[in-house]
Amino acid sequence: MAYAYTEFLTISTIFIIQLHNMGTGGTVCNFKGEGATPSFFAEGDVVLGGLFPLHYRPSSYVPSFQKKPQATHYLYFSPRTLRWMQTMIFAVEEINKRQDLLPDIKLGYQIMDSGDDVRASLRSSLVLVNGQPADAGNHSCAGVGRAVSPVIVGDAASGVSMAVLRTLGSFHIPLVSYFASCSCLSNKREFPAFMRTMPSDAYQIKAIAQLASYFNWTWVGVIGVETDYARFAIQLFLEESSRLGVCAAYSHFYPLVLGKKDVVEVTNVIKRSSAKVVLNFSGESELQSILSECRRQNVTDIQWIASEAWATGKSLWKEFQDLLSGTVGFGIRKAEIPGLGTFLKRLRQSDADESSFFAEFWEETFECKLNHSLNTHTHGDAFPRKPCTGRESLERVYSEYSDVSQLRVSYNVYKAVYLIAHALHTLSRCENGSGPFPNQRCVDVREVLPWQLLHYMKQVRFSVLGEEVSFDENGDPVASYDLMNWQEGPDGSLELVKVGYYDASLGKGNDLVINESAIRWHRTQQVPRSVCSDSCSPGSRKATRRGQPVCCFDCVPCADGEISSQTDSLDCTKCPLEMWSNKARDQCIPKEVEFLSYSESMGMVLTVVSTLGACVTTAVSGVFIFFRNTPIVRANNMELSFLLLLFLILCFLIALTFIGEPTDWSCMVRYTAFGISFALCISCILAKTVVVLVAFRATLPGSNVMKWFGPTQQRASVFVCTSVQILICIVWLITSPPHAAHNTVYQSAKIILECAVGSALGFWGVLGYIGVLACLCFVIAFLARKLPDSFNEAKFITFSMLIFFAVWITFIPAYVSTPGKYTVAVQVFAILASAFGLLSCIFAPKCYIILLRPEKNSKKYLMDKSNKKHFVKTSSF
Numbered sequence: 001m002a003y004a005y006t007e008f009l010t011i012s013t014i015f016i017i018q019l020h021n022m023g024t025g026g027t028v029c030n031f032k033g034e035g036a037t038p039s040f041f042a043e044g045d046v047v048l049g050g051l052f053p054l055h056y057r058p059s060s061y062v063p064s065f066q067k068k069p070q071a072t073h074y075l076y077f078s079p080r081t082l083r084w085m086q087t088m089i090f091a092v093e094e095i096n097k098r099q100d101l102l103p104d105i106k107l108g109y110q111i112m113d114s115g116d117d118v119r120a121s122l123r124s125s126l127v128l129v130n131g132q133p134a135d136a137g138n139h140s141c142a143g144v145g146r147a148v149s150p151v152i153v154g155d156a157a158s159g160v161s162m163a164v165l166r167t168l169g170s171f172h173i174p175l176v177s178y179f180a181s182c183s184c185l186s187n188k189r190e191f192p193a194f195m196r197t198m199p200s201d202a203y204q205i206k207a208i209a210q211l212a213s214y215f216n217w218t219w220v221g222v223i224g225v226e227t228d229y230a231r232f233a234i235q236l237f238l239e240e241s242s243r244l245g246v247c248a249a250y251s252h253f254y255p256l257v258l259g260k261k262d263v264v265e266v267t268n269v270i271k272r273s274s275a276k277v278v279l280n281f282s283g284e285s286e287l288q289s290i291l292s293e294c295r296r297q298n299v300t301d302i303q304w305i306a307s308e309a310w311a312t313g314k315s316l317w318k319e320f321q322d323l324l325s326g327t328v329g330f331g332i333r334k335a336e337i338p339g340l341g342t343f344l345k346r347l348r349q350s351d352a353d354e355s356s357f358f359a360e361f362w363e364e365t366f367e368c369k370l371n372h373s374l375n376t377h378t379h380g381d382a383f384p385r386k387p388c389t390g391r392e393s394l395e396r397v398y399s400e401y402s403d404v405s406q407l408r409v410s411y412n413v414y415k416a417v418y419l420i421a422h423a424l425h426t427l428s429r430c431e432n433g434s435g436p437f438p439n440q441r442c443v444d445v446r447e448v449l450p451w452q453l454l455h456y457m458k459q460v461r462f463s464v465l466g467e468e469v470s471f472d473e474n475g476d477p478v479a480s481y482d483l484m485n486w487q488e489g490p491d492g493s494l495e496l497v498k499v500g501y502y503d504a505s506l507g508k509g510n511d512l513v514i515n516e517s518a519i520r521w522h523r524t525q526q527v528p529r530s531v532c533s534d535s536c537s538p539g540s541r542k543a544t545r546r547g548q549p550v551c552c553f554d555c556v557p558c559a560d561g562e563i564s565s566q567t568d569s570l571d572c573t574k575c576p577l578e579m580w581s582n583k584a585r586d587q588c589i590p591k592e593v594e595f596l597s598y599s600e601s602m603g604m605v606l607t608v609v610s611t612l613g614a615c616v617t618t619a620v621s622g623v624f625i626f627f628r629n630t631p632i633v634r635a636n637n638m639e640l641s642f643l644l645l646l647f648l649i650l651c652f653l654i655a656l657t658f659i660g661e662p663t664d665w666s667c668m669v670r671y672t673a674f675g676i677s678f679a680l681c682i683s684c685i686l687a688k689t690v691v692v693l694v695a696f697r698a699t700l701p702g703s704n705v706m707k708w709f710g711p712t713q714q715r716a717s718v719f720v721c722t723s724v725q726i727l728i729c730i731v732w733l734i735t736s737p738p739h740a741a742h743n744t745v746y747q748s749a750k751i752i753l754e755c756a757v758g759s760a761l762g763f764w765g766v767l768g769y770i771g772v773l774a775c776l777c778f779v780i781a782f783l784a785r786k787l788p789d790s791f792n793e794a795k796f797i798t799f800s801m802l803i804f805f806a807v808w809i810t811f812i813p814a815y816v817s818t819p820g821k822y823t824v825a826v827q828v829f830a831i832l833a834s835a836f837g838l839l840s841c842i843f844a845p846k847c848y849i850i851l852l853r854p855e856k857n858s859k860k861y862l863m864d865k866s867n868k869k870h871f872v873k874t875s876s877f
Contacts, residue, residue, distance in 0.1 A: 044108020
């Protein structure tokens with residue numbers, strides 16, 4: 001900025017302003033420089049100033065500070081800006097014709113070219129607020145021929161507006177911009193006299209960030225011209241986009257005056273990046289060189305996002321149609337201004353003969369040369385132009401000047417004039433005694449000072465063309481944009497198609513509306529993709545890559561039991577305890593319930609074996625019943641044998657209760673029935689073992705043992721031994737009974753439906769008591785194994801107990817370590833194995849003799865093989 005002011009101090013048309021008391025109107029000034037400055041001018045009671053960039057892209061020039069600076073040469077002339085100027089004139093004339101708005105006041109105007117340049121704009125702004133002499137030879141304030149302007153409509157560029165404000169702001173001269181959108185201008189401490197009809201970039205940036213997020217463009221390139229406008233806009237975009245999950249692949253600034261090296265550099269940045277969507281903050285002129293280089297390097301697959309500075313401009317289309325088709329961007333809301341089109345087209349060659357601005361436009365539009373032309377600008381014509389014929393007409397040619405189909409900036413100019421007019425109207429209605437100034441006084445509208453007018457401008461609210469216009473505390477209007485899409489018309493011309501809108505007044509979530517079906521994209525029928533990493537599908541989560549932006553990530557599948565149901569999930573969610581993730585990891589489904597069922601192969605085998613065991617035991621019982629009068633059956637207490645067979649049948653059948661879906665009742669039945677049935681079996685075997693041992697002792701001289709262990713006592717011993725087990729089971733059921741439980745520990749993906757033992761003490765108490773009975777049987781049988789007898793049953797009881805111990809000792813570690821339904825299978829196997837062991841060891845030898853060696857199943861045979869006395873004693877049992 002210091003350089004800009006240095007430039008300003010060197011120009012030949014400098015003003016030396018000496019203001020002693022501006023508040024009272026007393027001024028002493030000397031005009032130093034050339035007086036005649038091209039402008040549109042009309043006298044009035046209040047003259048409105050206007051700054052418009054009619055020319056742009058000044059040629060590069062470095063002052064020597066040793067001689068008078070040369071006149072600035074501009075590369076381009078803007079017919080569109082001429083329309084903006086004419087819109088201001090149209091609005092002033094329209095207001096002057098109205099009787100309801102400033103009926104007794106005539107507005108005037110003085111509109112000048114700012115050249116889109118700080119130096120030219122500062123010079124023009126000082127001319128507007130200080131006036132200028134009617135002729136170049138008059139150098140005193142008394143000879144001022146044009147009234148000063150208390151307010152200026154302008155400028156278009158944010159950077160230029162800032163420079164003007166820093167010069168005029170000390171004097172509180174209002175500046176109402178129609179196109180300066182930099183959010184920095186909302187700072188009222190730095191720019192207290194600034195207002196605008198153009199929304200702040202803060203809202204445009206929100207709209208663009210939401211646009212990128214809407215189309216899932218998470219990897220966007222950002223470029224901008226090295227100005228305050230682009231700097232603040234890009235900074236805001238980086239902040240806003242990060243909150244929406246959009247990352248900048250790069251942010252690159254390029255100079256306002258682009259050299260060949262600068263153009264190549266920015267094009268290379270675009271070319272090297274994987275981002276296929278590029279957002280540009282600049283005007284149309286700065287983008288021309290970049291697009292030319294992109295075409296030269298074949299960078300033609302870029303989807304452009306336009307800032308409002310060029311979103312509705314048409315000057316780039318003719319040359320860069322192939323690169324810019326499908327461009328999207330937010331433009332200012334357009335309007336139809338009745339009568340403006342007719343007003344613009346009434347321009348004739350006679351008007352061009354009297355104004356240098358019109359002369360230049362006429363010659364540029366019709367490519368001819370006027371006689372005695374006031375135009376001093378040339379824009380690279382290779383050959384002298386032919387003379388104008390006088391038959392040229394704007395009705396027969398297309399020009400941005402007369403095109404009223406996209407009145408956006410023009411509408412902002414129109415509103416700016418009405419803003420000032422309504423403020424002046426309110427001021428003119430003021431009555432002394434109720435005014436806002438000291439002593440509650442009012443001021444004459446014809447003598448209003450800038451700061452007084454500013455006071456009313458900040459409070460004004462009005463309606464224009466059906467729109468309610470108001471301003472916030474920063475002098476900004478309510479943000480409203482149209483989303484524009486650049487489409488090729490049937491004749492190849494540019495059609496700016498509205499495909500959505502952004503309205504900040506609708507509130508968050510409703511402010512952006514997009515008609516996606518109406519959009520035509522650049523070289524594709526589908527939405528372009530611009531991502532650093534492809535989206536993570538449901539069933540996975542994003543894992544950020546170290547040292548890279550959050551938009552660059554890897555997709556990590558969710559772990560077992562976790563899901564992500566949305567795209568680009570940051571975390572996976574654990575499924576509830578009763579559920580598990582499906583194969584795709586995008587849904588929680590009920591866990592598979594597992595238990596030992598009759599329908600599966602293992603359950604079938606165990607059922608068959610259990611049923612077979614019961615049938616075999618029943619068959620053995622039938623054999624024993626059929627041969628109940630034979631010595632083999634009658635030996636060793638026939639009654640205990642039949643009881644043992646009955647209880648073995650129960651043991652085989654109880655194994656079936658362990659198969660099938662567990663319930664609380666089935667769990668209680670299976671464990672208690674198992675404990676009691678095996679206690680009965682072992683009790684019977686124990687009684688039989690004791691009988692063998694007691695019978696031998698009874699054969700000794702003087703022994704009377706058998707009378708204490710007759711059949712009644714044997715039955716009683718079985719009852720007593722079993723009663724202890726029944727008591728243990730009752731205590732177990734009362735305190736903490738077995739119950740059905742869902743086990744999710746062994747297999748996370750399955751629910752194992754099993755019987756929890758409830759009280760571990762009760763469970764191991766039942767097993768332990770069976771073990772105690774088995775140990776007594778084994779010890780007594782072992783002691784009686786060598787007793788002389790033709791059929792000593794103690795030997796087989798000893799073997800049966802050894803098998804019993806082997807089975808249940810093996811069962812304990814297998815039970816503890818086996819998961820799920822296999823635990824139940826181990827229990828069933830232990831029951832069946834021990835039952836088969838008892839059946840085979842105790843009854844198989846007897847069945848062998850009964851069925852296959854009947855000659856041995858006789859009293860004579862047994863007496864011949866054993867001591868007769870011993871036999872008589874034992875056979876009575």
